């Protein structure tokens with residue numbers, strides 16, 4: 001793995017129109033190959049606007065965004081689409097084919113792959129998201145979680161090594177969340193796909209995502225390991241993000257500190273068991 005950033009923002013500002021306010025301001029950010037990052041912050045903080053710079057849908061008003069060392073403005077649209085897959089907030093906005101299979105084949109065909117390669121990509125993607133048995137179905141007959149997985153599979157079939165996913169868990173039940181997030185975790189860990197998700201689902205971030213970028217009013221407040229971000233109450237307040245219950249309880253119990261950044265029930269259990277073990281060792 002190279003030490004050069006895969007994605008780099010340098011002093012990036014952006015406004016949708018000249019007479020409208022600047023939405024993101026002076027963003028500096030490096031994302032490295034194999035990173036798995038969550039973008040969090042209240043509605044309107046600028047998360048989606050920032051993320052849309054990664055696949056070149058938006059170009060900075062000021063500053064530079066590079067992907068693999070090349071300015072996004074120097075890429076042809078198709079070329080960048082092969083590297084960066086972008087899943088929109090509502091998967092239904094990007095699904096338009098008559099069958100699951102055709103939906104996945106659309107992207108690989110559009111980037112000019114041979115029919116044999118397209119078939120191979122479709123087969124692999126169907127397998128990865130466990131939709132093989134539904135390949136002939138109309139996408140509208142799939143459940144919400146299945147449509148979400150189909151949207152991600154269609155992007156992955158293009159061979160993208162970077163995935164940007166806006167709200168991967170919205171509207172999913174616990175089983176659906178577990179399924180999509182385990183899938184993303186596996187792709188990140190085993191296939192080294194770099195993943196950036198935009199989300200309001202803070203418990204999910206605590207469970208699955210190792211690094212978090214927290215934004216407010218168009219700026220990055222902090223980019224750090226998730227436990228560091230989610231236990232910083234002053235920072236969360238600044239970004240109007242509610243701390244996790246388990247973290248608040250831990251603080252009230254006086255066991256939250258730099259060595260014990262408790263963001264999951266498993267963390268809490270571990271810290272309490274360690275304390276119990278220390279106590280019984282003292283008694284002996």
Ligand SMILES: Nc1ncnc2c1ncn2[C@@H]1O[C@H](COP(=O)(O)OP(=O)(O)OP(=O)(O)O)[C@@H](O)[C@H]1O
Pocket residue numbers: 016020023041042043044045046047048049050
């Ligand atoms: N196409 C557009 N034209 C003008 N303003 C826009 C456009 N898209 C977004 N904005 C504005 O940019 C600001 C930031 O929006 P953005 O969607 O980037 O925030 P966000 O953090 O992703 O919010 P959410 O959590 O609600 O998705 C908002 O004030 C929004 O109204």
